[in-house]
Amino acid sequence: MIEFRNICKRFGSTPANDGVSFSIKDGEIHAVVGENGAGKTTLMSILYGLCRQDSGAILIDGREARIHSPRDAIAMGIGMVQQHFALVKRFTVAENIILGQEGVRFCINRRRANERIAGLSRSFGLSVSPEARIEDLSVGEQQRVELLKVLYRGADMIILDEPTAVLTPQEIEALYATMERMRESGKTIIFITHKLREVFRVADTITVMRNGRSVATVAAEDLTPQRLGELIIGRELPASAERGCEPGCGDALVLENLVVSGHRGDRALRGLSLSLRENEVLGIAGVEGNGQRELVEVLCGLRKPESGTVLLFGRDVTREPPWLLRSEGMAHIPEERRNGMVTEFTVCENLVLGYQTDFSRAGVLRLNSIRERALELVKEYDIRPEDINAGMGDLSGGNQQKVVVARELMKDPRILIANQPTRGLDIGATAFVHQKLLERKRSVLLISSDLDEILELSDRIAVIFEGRIVREFRRDEVTLEALGLAMMGGDDHAVE
Amino acid sequence: MTTRSNRKILAPFVSLLIAFIIGGVVIALIGKNPVEAYVAIFRGAFTDWGFTLFQATSLIFSALAVAIAFHCGLFNIGANGQLMMGALAAAYVSLRFAGLPGVILLPTVVFAAICVGALWGFVPGALKATRGTNEVVVTIMMNYIAISVVSYALTYSMKDPASWIAQSAMLPESLWLPSITLGADPMIVVAVIMSVLSYVFLWRTRMGYELRAVGFNQMASSYAGIKVRRAIALTMCISGAIAALSYYNYLFAYQYRAVSDVIVGTNVGFDAITAALLARNNPLLVIVSSLFLAALYSGGLTAQFELGVPSSFYLFLEGVIIFSVVMFSTVLGGKDD
Amino acid sequence: MKWGSFVLALLLLTSLCGYVDAQKKYKVGLVFDVGGRGDKSFNDAAYRGLEWASQRLDVEVSYAEPGPGGADREILVRRMASSGKDLVIGVGFLFTQPIVSTARAYPNVKFACVDMDVGSAGQLPSNVVALTFREQEGSFVVGAIAGMKTRSNSVGFVGGMVGPLIDRFEAGYTAGVKYANPKCRVMSVYAGDSPMAFQDPARGYELAVQLNSQGCDVIYHASGNTGNGVFKAAKERSFYAIGVDSNQNYLGYDESSGRNWALTSMVKRVDVAVYLVIEDLVNGRFTGGVREYGLKDFVKMGNETYRALDFAVDDYNKSNLDAETIKKANGIIEKIVGGEIRVPRSTKDL
Ligand SMILES: Nc1ncnc2c1ncn2[C@@H]1O[C@H](COP(=O)(O)OP(=O)(O)OP(=O)(O)O)[C@@H](O)[C@H]1O
Numbered sequence A: 001m002i003e004f005r006n007i008c009k010r011f012g013s014t015p016a017n018d019g020v021s022f023s024i025k026d027g028e029i030h031a032v033v034g035e036n037g038a039g040k041t042t043l044m045s046i047l048y049g050l051c052r053q054d055s056g057a058i059l060i061d062g063r064e065a066r067i068h069s070p071r072d073a074i075a076m077g078i079g080m081v082q083q084h085f086a087l088v089k090r091f092t093v094a095e096n097i098i099l100g101q102e103g104v105r106f107c108i109n110r111r112r113a114n115e116r117i118a119g120l121s122r123s124f125g126l127s128v129s130p131e132a133r134i135e136d137l138s139v140g141e142q143q144r145v146e147l148l149k150v151l152y153r154g155a156d157m158i159i160l161d162e163p164t165a166v167l168t169p170q171e172i173e174a175l176y177a178t179m180e181r182m183r184e185s186g187k188t189i190i191f192i193t194h195k196l197r198e199v200f201r202v203a204d205t206i207t208v209m210r211n212g213r214s215v216a217t218v219a220a221e222d223l224t225p226q227r228l229g230e231l232i233i234g235r236e237l238p239a240s241a242e243r244g245c246e247p248g249c250g251d252a253l254v255l256e257n258l259v260v261s262g263h264r265g266d267r268a269l270r271g272l273s274l275s276l277r278e279n280e281v282l283g284i285a286g287v288e289g290n291g292q293r294e295l296v297e298v299l300c301g302l303r304k305p306e307s308g309t310v311l312l313f314g315r316d317v318t319r320e321p322p323w324l325l326r327s328e329g330m331a332h333i334p335e336e337r338r339n340g341m342v343t344e345f346t347v348c349e350n351l352v353l354g355y356q357t358d359f360s361r362a363g364v365l366r367l368n369s370i371r372e373r374a375l376e377l378v379k380e381y382d383i384r385p386e387d388i389n390a391g392m393g394d395l396s397g398g399n400q401q402k403v404v405v406a407r408e409l410m411k412d413p414r415i416l417i418a419n420q421p422t423r424g425l426d427i428g429a430t431a432f433v434h435q436k437l438l439e440r441k442r443s444v445l446l447i448s449s450d451l452d453e454i455l456e457l458s459d460r461i462a463v464i465f466e467g468r469i470v471r472e473f474r475r476d477e478v479t480l481e482a483l484g485l486a487m488m489g490g491d492d493h494a495v496e
Numbered sequence B: 001m002t003t004r005s006n007r008k009i010l011a012p013f014v015s016l017l018i019a020f021i022i023g024g025v026v027i028a029l030i031g032k033n034p035v036e037a038y039v040a041i042f043r044g045a046f047t048d049w050g051f052t053l054f055q056a057t058s059l060i061f062s063a064l065a066v067a068i069a070f071h072c073g074l075f076n077i078g079a080n081g082q083l084m085m086g087a088l089a090a091a092y093v094s095l096r097f098a099g100l101p102g103v104i105l106l107p108t109v110v111f112a113a114i115c116v117g118a119l120w121g122f123v124p125g126a127l128k129a130t131r132g133t134n135e136v137v138v139t140i141m142m143n144y145i146a147i148s149v150v151s152y153a154l155t156y157s158m159k160d161p162a163s164w165i166a167q168s169a170m171l172p173e174s175l176w177l178p179s180i181t182l183g184a185d186p187m188i189v190v191a192v193i194m195s196v197l198s199y200v201f202l203w204r205t206r207m208g209y210e211l212r213a214v215g216f217n218q219m220a221s222s223y224a225g226i227k228v229r230r231a232i233a234l235t236m237c238i239s240g241a242i243a244a245l246s247y248y249n250y251l252f253a254y255q256y257r258a259v260s261d262v263i264v265g266t267n268v269g270f271d272a273i274t275a276a277l278l279a280r281n282n283p284l285l286v287i288v289s290s291l292f293l294a295a296l297y298s299g300g301l302t303a304q305f306e307l308g309v310p311s312s313f314y315l316f317l318e319g320v321i322i323f324s325v326v327m328f329s330t331v332l333g334g335k336d337d
Numbered sequence C: 001m002k003w004g005s006f007v008l009a010l011l012l013l014t015s016l017c018g019y020v021d022a023q024k025k026y027k028v029g030l031v032f033d034v035g036g037r038g039d040k041s042f043n044d045a046a047y048r049g050l051e052w053a054s055q056r057l058d059v060e061v062s063y064a065e066p067g068p069g070g071a072d073r074e075i076l077v078r079r080m081a082s083s084g085k086d087l088v089i090g091v092g093f094l095f096t097q098p099i100v101s102t103a104r105a106y107p108n109v110k111f112a113c114v115d116m117d118v119g120s121a122g123q124l125p126s127n128v129v130a131l132t133f134r135e136q137e138g139s140f141v142v143g144a145i146a147g148m149k150t151r152s153n154s155v156g157f158v159g160g161m162v163g164p165l166i167d168r169f170e171a172g173y174t175a176g177v178k179y180a181n182p183k184c185r186v187m188s189v190y191a192g193d194s195p196m197a198f199q200d201p202a203r204g205y206e207l208a209v210q211l212n213s214q215g216c217d218v219i220y221h222a223s224g225n226t227g228n229g230v231f232k233a234a235k236e237r238s239f240y241a242i243g244v245d246s247n248q249n250y251l252g253y254d255e256s257s258g259r260n261w262a263l264t265s266m267v268k269r270v271d272v273a274v275y276l277v278i279e280d281l282v283n284g285r286f287t288g289g290v291r292e293y294g295l296k297d298f299v300k301m302g303n304e305t306y307r308a309l310d311f312a313v314d315d316y317n318k319s320n321l322d323a324e325t326i327k328k329a330n331g332i333i334e335k336i337v338g339g340e341i342r343v344p345r346s347t348k349d350l
């Protein structure tokens, strides 16, 4: 049993944890939920020894545990999979798993290590080849490697920080299965998430955090999603996003016959055609790895297509560089948050990234108007802490995402490429961003691994499969089954 | 908790202190009195503050070059070569157009130095931007090329026929700056202005902003539409242009001619890396760190002939400083527990 | 600031002490060239001269060496001058400019520059002496030894940079060879026409191999580091090499065979020059201008006589020089000193 007793931790003047007390029973799956910046990651970092609490204690099996470093945590059987994986890209899976292990001194018994890894993968359903290199693996597979690493070290308390945020629906299902198997074999799992459906799918117990405090620890069966949502944000849930008038009928973006090679050299897009109307939200659904990434890169000018055309409001912008597209009114929320921000910059500096030209006169930055605008955005998007001079790297994951979204919407772009726009956002912030996307002030190309999000927001849904759009649905005709079938490529009525 | 930021500020001082202690032990080991040696260094630096300022001037220019490049994520090891080429260009143009009146000659000479220095930075910058070539390797190569070009020019085409040393003729008197022995040399003022300008450039201009963004995160910068390649090439140009002024005072306030051995053998571009490191690449702090290193160097000369502390002591101390700065900035400033 | 005033007081005190114990004793400061002591060459020699002076002449000496590149040569010279030295010596021609400009600022201090580049110095201030050598005389002596020693009746010369400086070496050497062995051929080659020609051992090796394959069995070099290549070739191809400036006899030692292929070295004794100029100072005979040291100038320390120019005899080459040759060579030196032999200054005078 892990017990947190009145844990407090401040960073400068912000209290990140402000008296957290709850306990986690052995062998349960314990979900920790709460708003962005509520202090979830901080609490887990303390438990894993990445930072020290200012006051309060952690008790493990009734005894106070002094955890000064991850090493101590590992020795006590605690393992953690962080949001950003700590893997050596050039090494193989097996090498990564045994890297830095206790007991490994000079020579590594590879055969025995491989056998153990294989054994672990089998019993927990974590299929990866031990000889594969990390750089060739998908995000989901990398996460499995991280899990194996933790298991290999013999952890029986496992922390997962927003593990599902980066996964496809299929991978999420597989992860749940793994988590359940772990529970069966007696391991305790603590996981952080913003998706309430997940909580009810796997968790036994739920702890809600708000403003650095633990406000409730409840058994999952005693709660409804509605009630949980209210606990999280401390008031009633906002109504789901309103949809304004119908989209226009002019074309904002037309893609014709795009052929693009992917980052592994193979064909990623094989003659993709698509059109996005003015003020429309077009959802792109598809299993990851079917060309979504390359599609976005081409649209943002980061990858040159081999053939085909891209028309932006009737203008051919096929091979134009990113800055030109941006000046044509295109904005982009990147899939990976760190591609959309500079961690070492302040919040204020990040809020003008890409718009620095608009905020300067004769090459000199207009600091005052930058500050004014930053203050407005911080208010509007509820970015916490409310300090525009805070370092971006010190923000919680969700707040970083808010900064990126706020900035991309700041200049009222005519067209927005939104790739996983609500990744890491809490329910309140998600609802807020959804509302923004539906404002009908701009065309939105929405790429999301979250089918619920796509279904909720899109006017039309295009299904991408093997580098082509294989099916389009209107909002009123789509069913989950048809969509799922099309995503697997099993649809005969392909477009054209 | 303010400990973290306090520690960051403290780190250079602690590492300097440790470097001095290690230096003192070494002085004691070679049989000299460390206290006397440090007193001599101190006295030497301040009795001849003209030279301290002179040395600091060269260091400031080069250290700014290193620091600015660093903000764009580039390690400019080539300040030495850029400095040499700048000096050569200044000497050449001043001799070639010696007849022009000073008011016209001065800007021409400075412009020539800046352009050639910028070119010397542009080559590694452009290679990095277009081919991804490691700028460290290329700038080192450019240093060697600069050595060859300078010694070739001063040995053949620009050599003073009256001398058998590889050196140019006396530079035109219209450009001579008041000598350093009078105490101050106007270039120190220019250096300080340049530091302030660099600061403003990095934190107050659009280009500086873009350059720093590229330095921290190239991916995010290109997503944001910043012209990453242009920023890299441009940064190296600016870096080279500033480095090119490092030896201007040597030419026009000190030796009044370009001596091949001295230019080719200079170490300022490398000392500048230490200065930039100590200043954490902050252009304003570069003034302080350069003054500090210059004082150490200048004082070291006095300690040398007064006490017989070997001249290599300065280089040794510099090495220890780099080492301890790197060590202690990670230990003290890195993580908070 | 208590500490500040404390430090200040300390400084004042130390500088006062400096003045109190200064009796009337001549003070000499010497600035080495880049590299400093331990170069087995001019810097070491200059240091030896300084040591002789402090032993014999009761002067107080101090020395320093410039940092990399030597941009601080002038600063060191200046600091020496401003710290109350009576004589400041710079070792090497790169001190030409620093010494001339410092000398103008400190007319009461005397300055000496070893190997001064008189050509570029312009009008020498009266408190500056340029210490130069009549290298042609020493070259004449080693030339005579080469002429006596050759079997093939052809000897070679490898010069560094083409120009009047090395021309003196060539002229003296050629005249010396012809004096001892009129039938002997002298083949002269140069490594280049830039100061780089003094820094190119590979070129030296190439040239020496060429000369040797054309029959030269003794080669004299006056080419700085380039000469290291000449010695390398000599060891590989078993011919004699003659060193220059400092005693380079050790360079000819071939470990595998135990033989030494250095015939001798033409030594230019900077120690003698340094000592003599200090002696002039102490005796009140210091005069400005160009001072040329030749075979006639020497210092006696104990039983040893050190000539400003000489040919080197040591353990390395004593098997190569028999007593007869040494005697003849000394005879030639006597004749040059006595004016019986006139040594040409340039190949034009040959
Ligand atoms: N290193 C740090 N320096 C300063 N402040 C920090 C640091 N780490 C976290 N914080 C602050 O502590 C608070 C809690 O952050 P934490 O990362 O724990 O939130 P979270 O609950 O994980 O949020 P999210 O759901 O957005 O990931 C935030 O206000 C954040 O700005």
Ligand SMILES: [Mg+2]
Pocket (backbone or CB within 6 Å): A040, A041, A042, A396, A397, A398
């Ligand atoms: Mg978090």
